[in-house]
Amino acid sequence: MNERRHTISVLVNNQPGVMQRVSGLFARRAFNIESITVGESEEKGLSRIVIVTKGDNKTIEQISKQLYKLIDVIKVVDLTDSPMVDRELALIKVNADPSQRAEILGVVETFRAAVVDISPTTMIVQVVGDTRKIEAMVELLHPYGIRELSRTGVTAMMRGV
Amino acid sequence: MDATKFQSLPPEELRKKLLQPDEITGSEILLRCLLLEGVECVFGYPGGAVLYIYDAMHDNPDFYHLLTRHEQGAIHAADGYARSTGKVGVCIATSGPGATNLVTGIATAYMDSVPLVVITGNVATSAIGTDAFQEADITGITLPITKHNYLVRDVNDLPRIIREAFYIASTGRKGPVLIDIPKDVSAQVTKFHYPENVYIRGYNPTVHPNKMQVNRLVKAIKEAKKPVILAGGGVVYSGAHEELIQFAEKARIPTITTLLGLGGFPSGNDLWLGMPGMHGTYTANKALQQCDLLISVGARFDDRVTMNVAGFAPNAKIAHIDVDPAEIGKVVKTEIPCVGDVKEVLTLVNEKVEPADSEEWIRTLMEMKEQYPLRYNDSDEVLKPQYVIEMIYETTKGEAIVTTDVGQHQMWAAHYYKFNHPRSWITSGGLGTMGFGFPSAIGAQIGNPDRLVVSINGDGGMQMCAQELAICAIHNIPVKIVVINNQVLGMVRQWQEIIYDNRFSHIDLSGSPDFVKLAEAYGVKGLRATTKEEARQAWEEALETNGPVLVEFVVPKEENVYPMIKAGDTLDDMLMGDEQNE
Numbered sequence: 001m002n003e004r005r006h007t008i009s010v011l012v013n014n015q016p017g018v019m020q021r022v023s024g025l026f027a028r029r030a031f032n033i034e035s036i037t038v039g040e041s042e043e044k045g046l047s048r049i050v051i052v053t054k055g056d057n058k059t060i061e062q063i064s065k066q067l068y069k070l071i072d073v074i075k076v077v078d079l080t081d082s083p084m085v086d087r088e089l090a091l092i093k094v095n096a097d098p099s100q101r102a103e104i105l106g107v108v109e110t111f112r113a114a115v116v117d118i119s120p121t122t123m124i125v126q127v128v129g130d131t132r133k134i135e136a137m138v139e140l141l142h143p144y145g146i147r148e149l150s151r152t153g154v155t156a157m158m159r160g161v
Numbered sequence: 162m163d164a165t166k167f168q169s170l171p172p173e174e175l176r177k178k179l180l181q182p183d184e185i186t187g188s189e190i191l192l193r194c195l196l197l198e199g200v201e202c203v204f205g206y207p208g209g210a211v212l213y214i215y216d217a218m219h220d221n222p223d224f225y226h227l228l229t230r231h232e233q234g235a236i237h238a239a240d241g242y243a244r245s246t247g248k249v250g251v252c253i254a255t256s257g258p259g260a261t262n263l264v265t266g267i268a269t270a271y272m273d274s275v276p277l278v279v280i281t282g283n284v285a286t287s288a289i290g291t292d293a294f295q296e297a298d299i300t301g302i303t304l305p306i307t308k309h310n311y312l313v314r315d316v317n318d319l320p321r322i323i324r325e326a327f328y329i330a331s332t333g334r335k336g337p338v339l340i341d342i343p344k345d346v347s348a349q350v351t352k353f354h355y356p357e358n359v360y361i362r363g364y365n366p367t368v369h370p371n372k373m374q375v376n377r378l379v380k381a382i383k384e385a386k387k388p389v390i391l392a393g394g395g396v397v398y399s400g401a402h403e404e405l406i407q408f409a410e411k412a413r414i415p416t417i418t419t420l421l422g423l424g425g426f427p428s429g430n431d432l433w434l435g436m437p438g439m440h441g442t443y444t445a446n447k448a449l450q451q452c453d454l455l456i457s458v459g460a461r462f463d464d465r466v467t468m469n470v471a472g473f474a475p476n477a478k479i480a481h482i483d484v485d486p487a488e489i490g491k492v493v494k495t496e497i498p499c500v501g502d503v504k505e506v507l508t509l510v511n512e513k514v515e516p517a518d519s520e521e522w523i524r525t526l527m528e529m530k531e532q533y534p535l536r537y538n539d540s541d542e543v544l545k546p547q548y549v550i551e552m553i554y555e556t557t558k559g560e561a562i563v564t565t566d567v568g569q570h571q572m573w574a575a576h577y578y579k580f581n582h583p584r585s586w587i588t589s590g591g592l593g594t595m596g597f598g599f600p601s602a603i604g605a606q607i608g609n610p611d612r613l614v615v616s617i618n619g620d621g622g623m624q625m626c627a628q629e630l631a632i633c634a635i636h637n638i639p640v641k642i643v644v645i646n647n648q649v650l651g652m653v654r655q656w657q658e659i660i661y662d663n664r665f666s667h668i669d670l671s672g673s674p675d676f677v678k679l680a681e682a683y684g685v686k687g688l689r690a691t692t693k694e695e696a697r698q699a700w701e702e703a704l705e706t707n708g709p710v711l712v713e714f715v716v717p718k719e720e721n722v723y724p725m726i727k728a729g730d731t732l733d734d735m736l737m738g739d740e741q742n743e
Contacts, residue, residue: 028305
């Protein structure tokens with residue numbers, strides 16, 4: 001089976017419990033969720049959920065069809081094979097003695113990331129990018145000692161009109 | 162029975178009265194909306210959180226409510242009503258335990274795509290989330306077993322929500338919709354406004370098929386030499402039985418009906434091959450394995466039909482007609498998908514279809530049908546369960562509405578009662594719910610006051626909802642209740658015998674009540690038969706009795722259902738029941 005990562009954008013009614021309906025569907029039908037994000041959309045009363053999942057073509061087709069069966073789901077778009085922008089944000093609290101700060105700042109700048117907090121022994125690095133970029137940043141900061149890592153999960157959008 | 166005189170006014174006049182923009186409570190709004198949806202009878206059980214709703218019923222001459230003795234009885238009755246009439250079944254229960262007692266019934270209806278609107282009370286909105294007395298998150302609990310559900314937070318939303326619930330339940334792939342009404346919402350007063358139209362942005366079932374796919378199907382039929390139709394519950398639910406007969410006859414295609422499809426194609430038709438699957442007929446299973454074109458019509462390739470999917474219909478090109486796009490390709494790879502209402506699709510197909518080159522195939526199957534009929538070893542010493550079903554079939558001329566529970570008797574009823582009409586066979590197929598058989602018959606009788614309703618149960622399932630004997634007696638609901646008593650959980654016994662090497666574990670039901678006395682204790686006539694002669698006499702007496710009767714048929718526990726296919730095997734691997742003699 002050719003399992004692949006897919007990024008699926010789901011437009012839903014902004015109703016209480018709608019996340020539970022969507023995530024419950026994934027759990028119940030044993031579909032995988034790598035990340036799930038939600039927020040308001042361009043239209044009042046509608047939210048957009050972006051789900052990153054893994055599966056073969058048959059599974060992805062089922063995911064889309066089963067999502068459509070939810071009354072609160074308006075539209076399902078699989079962005080995977082379209083030109084898309086996918087981004088997530090990570091906050092990384094890393095050990096940083098004053099002596100190490102300059103070195104870490106060098107890494108941060110190369111990634112066009114930002115330092116958003118400095119304490120006597122730590123720094124918080126904020127990085128925005130696709131999943132690969134986040135993972136690369138985490139890997140580079142790893143030798144300094146990562147105290148805490150918090151990621152938003154992926155949100156995404158198709159390019160062009 | 163008093164269910165038919167539920168309305169005090171003629172429909173138009175009643176409708177006008179109901180539509181008045183009066184200042185009324187949420188409870189009154191609920192009752193008005195149910196009446197405006199054409200609800201004839203609501204099955205229910207009161208409690209704290211629905212007291213305002215039950216108060217609104219008091220002295221309401223237009224509203225008919227049937228008090229069951231358990232919420233499970235109420236929802237199975239609503240289910241039997243819905244399956245037998247095609248209308249939406251409605252039940253009401255209170256919050257907490259009342260609501261959770263409905264869960265099995267909701268799941269039963271969901272699995273078999275039965276349109277229900279389920280009303281539950283809940284604690285007041287201010288108390289939700291505080292673990293209040295009799296509080297349960299029933300919308301959360303029923304999320305995976307409802308087509309949709311609502312928690313009503315504002316009384317002004319109530320008319321729209323009820324309208325939507327009926328629309329969602331009864332269109333597309335049908336199913337149960339739950340409306341949870343907090344107690345304060347049922348008491349709030351507002352000006353009644355009934356929305357005539359329903360618009361749900363995220364809900365638009367595909368009813369009309371894609372013409373290109375229909376043409377592909379027509380072409381595939383013309384090229385097929387060994388086509389077969391697998392007709393499921395979708396045929397019955399969309400009212401497409403006439404179209405199916407026309408399709409099978411015009412295209413010359415032998416037809417198999419699934420458990421839920423029984424009655425969707427007349428058993429008397431020469432092209433009928435019986436039921437497929439684990440306890441399917443020899444010919445139906447062989448036809449599936451040997452066909453070159455398999456046309457599924459409103460069936461969903463359940464695992465009890467396909468058995469081992471890897472070995473299912475190995476030579477077949479598969480066409481699938483279904484109103485639910487998610488069913489297509491879910492289990493088997495499908496070459497020709499036809500999404501749409503079965504009736505619409507078949508109507509279109511029938512306009513264009515030409516006969517398949519299938520006469521030799523039909524001849525082969527007819528010979529097979531002759532050579533391998535359903536059979537059992539009858540006896541003059543003991544009363545065989547299959548004999549009982551055959552007798553019920555003969556004496557009712559196949560015209561009864563038959564409901565069943567789950568287990569061996571269910572399979573025997575499916576085998577030996579021959580159905581010729583849709584909506585005459587009511588059984589829990591998908592969920593396999595014990596306790597369903599008897600209460601569903603009550604609902605079927607309420608919905609069909611002029612038809613004979615026979616409820617066939619085992620001694621196990623009968624004890625799961627026996628309390629509803631009370632309402633048969635009180636309202637003189639003339640269901641003929643059959644208990645096939647083999648003093649054992651027969652289907653479990655059969656599996657333990659065949660698959661678990663005769664290790665019989667916890668299947669002994671001796672110590673059951675005397676069913677005749679049990680019926681009599683509720684005021685229902687009870688009869689018992691242990692021989693063929695007694696069986697005929699008791700059954701005749703039951704049919705002649707004007708009112709409910711329970712007839713217990715005492716049968717041997719060793720009888721097994723054949724054919725049988727063991728889990729993991731393919732449809733070719735049928736046990737016919739005579740293996741040890743060969």
